[in-house]
Amino acid sequence: MEKFKTLTAIACPLPLSGVDTDQIIPARFLNRTRAEGYGDYLFHDLRAQPDFPLSQAAFAGARILVARRNFGGGSSREAAVYALLDYGLRCVIAPSFGDIFAANAVGNGLLPAVAAADDVEAILHSLRNNADPVSVDLAACKISMPGRAWGFTIDPVWREKLLQGWDDVDLTLSKQAEIDEFVAKDRVERGWAWL
Amino acid sequence: MASQTGDTLFEKIWRTHEILRRPDGMSLLWIDRHYLHEGSFNAFDLVARRAARVRHPELCVAVADHYVPTRHRDPARTEPSILEMMTRLASNTKAHAIRLSDWQHPAQGILHVVGPERGLTLPGLTVVCGDSHTSTHGALGAIGFGIGASEVAHVLMTQTLWQKPPRLLRVTINGALGPWIAAKDMALAVIARLGADGGRGHAIEYAGVAVRALSMEARLTLCNLSIECGARCGMVAPDETTFSYLRGRPCVPTDFEQACDLWRMLPSGPAATFDLEVSLDAADIAPTVTWGTSPEDALPITATIPDPARMEDAGRAAHARDAIAYMGLRAGQSLTEVTIDRVFIGSCTNSRIEDLRLAAAVLAGRRAVVPGLVSPGSAQIRHHAEQEGLDQIFLQAGLEWGQPGCSMCVGMNGDIVSPGERCASTTNRNFRGRQGPGARTHLMSPAMAAAAAVTGHLTDARPMLAGRA
Numbered sequence: 001m002e003k004f005k006t007l008t009a010i011a012c013p014l015p016l017s018g019v020d021t022d023q024i025i026p027a028r029f030l031n032r033t034r035a036e037g038y039g040d041y042l043f044h045d046l047r048a049q050p051d052f053p054l055s056q057a058a059f060a061g062a063r064i065l066v067a068r069r070n071f072g073g074g075s076s077r078e079a080a081v082y083a084l085l086d087y088g089l090r091c092v093i094a095p096s097f098g099d100i101f102a103a104n105a106v107g108n109g110l111l112p113a114v115a116a117a118d119d120v121e122a123i124l125h126s127l128r129n130n131a132d133p134v135s136v137d138l139a140a141c142k143i144s145m146p147g148r149a150w151g152f153t154i155d156p157v158w159r160e161k162l163l164q165g166w167d168d169v170d171l172t173l174s175k176q177a178e179i180d181e182f183v184a185k186d187r188v189e190r191g192w193a194w195l
Numbered sequence: 196m197a198s199q200t201g202d203t204l205f206e207k208i209w210r211t212h213e214i215l216r217r218p219d220g221m222s223l224l225w226i227d228r229h230y231l232h233e234g235s236f237n238a239f240d241l242v243a244r245r246a247a248r249v250r251h252p253e254l255c256v257a258v259a260d261h262y263v264p265t266r267h268r269d270p271a272r273t274e275p276s277i278l279e280m281m282t283r284l285a286s287n288t289k290a291h292a293i294r295l296s297d298w299q300h301p302a303q304g305i306l307h308v309v310g311p312e313r314g315l316t317l318p319g320l321t322v323v324c325g326d327s328h329t330s331t332h333g334a335l336g337a338i339g340f341g342i343g344a345s346e347v348a349h350v351l352m353t354q355t356l357w358q359k360p361p362r363l364l365r366v367t368i369n370g371a372l373g374p375w376i377a378a379k380d381m382a383l384a385v386i387a388r389l390g391a392d393g394g395r396g397h398a399i400e401y402a403g404v405a406v407r408a409l410s411m412e413a414r415l416t417l418c419n420l421s422i423e424c425g426a427r428c429g430m431v432a433p434d435e436t437t438f439s440y441l442r443g444r445p446c447v448p449t450d451f452e453q454a455c456d457l458w459r460m461l462p463s464g465p466a467a468t469f470d471l472e473v474s475l476d477a478a479d480i481a482p483t484v485t486w487g488t489s490p491e492d493a494l495p496i497t498a499t500i501p502d503p504a505r506m507e508d509a510g511r512a513a514h515a516r517d518a519i520a521y522m523g524l525r526a527g528q529s530l531t532e533v534t535i536d537r538v539f540i541g542s543c544t545n546s547r548i549e550d551l552r553l554a555a556a557v558l559a560g561r562r563a564v565v566p567g568l569v570s571p572g573s574a575q576i577r578h579h580a581e582q583e584g585l586d587q588i589f590l591q592a593g594l595e596w597g598q599p600g601c602s603m604c605v606g607m608n609g610d611i612v613s614p615g616e617r618c619a620s621t622t623n624r625n626f627r628g629r630q631g632p633g634a635r636t637h638l639m640s641p642a643m644a645a646a647a648a649v650t651g652h653l654t655d656a657r658p659m660l661a662g663r664a
Binding site for chain 1: 211214215219220221223225227234236237240245247253254262276279280315317319320325326327341342343344345346348349352353354355357359361391392395396422425427446448450453454457488489510513514517605606607624626627628629632
């Protein structure tokens with residue numbers, strides 16, 4: 001997995017709350033394979049609206065997205081994360097995220113940065129007036145624009161995973177002896193649970 | 196070790212599945228049941244990329260549900276893109292020796308209906324699936340939660356998952372539900388109270404006399420909707436209702452009564468504590484429908500569409516304005532004035548036999564004035580309903596009697612609500628475009644959807660049920 005340390009990039013404001021994963025990528029595009037890419041379908045139906053921020057020239061090439069509360073709730077579709085990444089985004093800043101979306105994001109090197117609602121409003125406001133690049137420093141949990149800075153939070157385990165680019169499967173396979181020991185005991189103690 | 200009287204249902208199950216805990220608080224959890232569907236192909240691709248094998252195929256169960264046609268089962272009438280999804284699932288499961296109920300199989304149905312129905316989901320288990328409504332399985336006293344494709348691949352390769360324990364939320368519903376008030380009404384009332392993200396980061400345990408009084412099928416509906424308030428999972432402690440439901444089902448343990456004795460030790464102890472407690476009085480719960488584009492936009496059928504101008508919170512007002520515009524409604528309009536274009540009765544939320552019986556009780560001897568589709572949750576339920584004559588009631592009312600699958604809840608099989616059309620739906624999400632681009636969805640119970648079909652507008656089903664069912 002690609003590591004995430006710092007990022008300075010154009011940030012696109014998406015001043016909406018409750019952007020669920022059905023909005024991020026509608027269900028009818030989920031039969032595509034990862035090799036075919038999902039970027040073209042990011043916010044497919046929302047993009048049809050006039051003045052959708054991501055369609056504006058000022059935010060072309062954006063790698064950061066700033067949204068309101070409960071971003072990525074709903075369906076567990078990991079394609080929502082694939083669509084954001086394939087489009088070129090590496091970080092979403094919002095006051096809160098759907099749990100499954102956030103886990104999927106971290107597993108793919110996309111940073112879900114939780115900022116205070118007031119700070120998100122301040123960032124959205126700044127982005128309305130100019131498209132200055134935004135910097136995100138994961139080690140310091142800091143978001144900054146020229147002359148201004150805000151903090152953000154992320155679970156420390158997830159922060160470390162993103163910083164190191166850890167892969168869970170490799171980590172788990174290194175624990176195979178412990179898993180085997182658990183299985184041997186579990187088959188005896190909870191035989192009823194096995195098929 | 197913590198005392199048994201102070202442990203919650205969730206903690207007891209978690210502890211028996213913890214293989215190890217890292218100093219940073221992450222636990223490696225053993226997974227007892229892994230459900231897979233056509234959408235799991237991304238995860239199989241990840242397994243293939245590592246040239247890995249599935250570690251415990253015997254603990255994986257695949258069922259075709261998301262893309263299966265629900266208006267017929269004829270390959271000749273099926274889109275090539277749908278057939279391709281059926282083929283992908285068949286070849287992936289075959290390559291890894293995973294049992295599959297494909298779209299022509301007699302045990303096919305919606306995973307979250309089939310798992311409990313076959314006795315695959317049991318109390319005390321950990322259950323995962325690449326689908327957010329895996330919370331359904333918690334109704335049997337299991338920890339069931341949805342995961343993404345990378346985690347599905349991780350479970351395929353290791354039968355484990357890294358997880359941090361969520362916070363615990365107890366939702367206590369005491370008192371008695373009024374006549375004809377359903378688990379769907381209860382769940383929508385809980386979501387309206389907590390908000391669409393009020394359960395975020397939490398495992399919910401539903402408790403209280405009104406929850407204990409629910410049938411197993413009603414508990415499945417209640418837990419199914421836990422994800423709609425953002426919770427990781429929802430659970431009901433196992434009891435005699437759970438054991439009676441499971442007894443005799445094909446995949447339950449052979450030493451069933453002995454297992455029941457173990458499961459009787461699972462409920463939260465009297466001294467158990469939760470990070471958050473919320474209480475509702477069942478008597479306050481009315482037939483509930485959604486008006487907006489989030490499941491939290493739920494109100495009693497007697498209410499009116501809210502007025503954004505009167506909302507103090509600017510964010511809520513903005514959401515309400517957008518939702519009212521998308522839904523084609525006006526502030527102050529009575530919910531019962533909202534006319535509908537079609538109905539859908541089905542989905543992992545409300546497609547079980549009790550759901551179909553209630554819808555049929557409303558529809559018996561009446562005609563629907565709008566088109567509608569009834570999609571039973573499984574082939575077994577379909578058969579059961581036909582034996583009871585429910586199919587004839589739906590057909591005589593003018594509705595279509597379909598096949599089992601996710602169908603019009605998510606529209607992946609092509610059964611969609613047309614742009615601008617308004618659907619009274621027993622499903623779980625009223626998101627923009629969920630049932631098709633531009634579709635307008637109102638969530639409600641099966642009885643309420645049936646009543647709306649008869650009158651052509653959102654309707655209190657209670658008078659139509661008087662003296663019936």
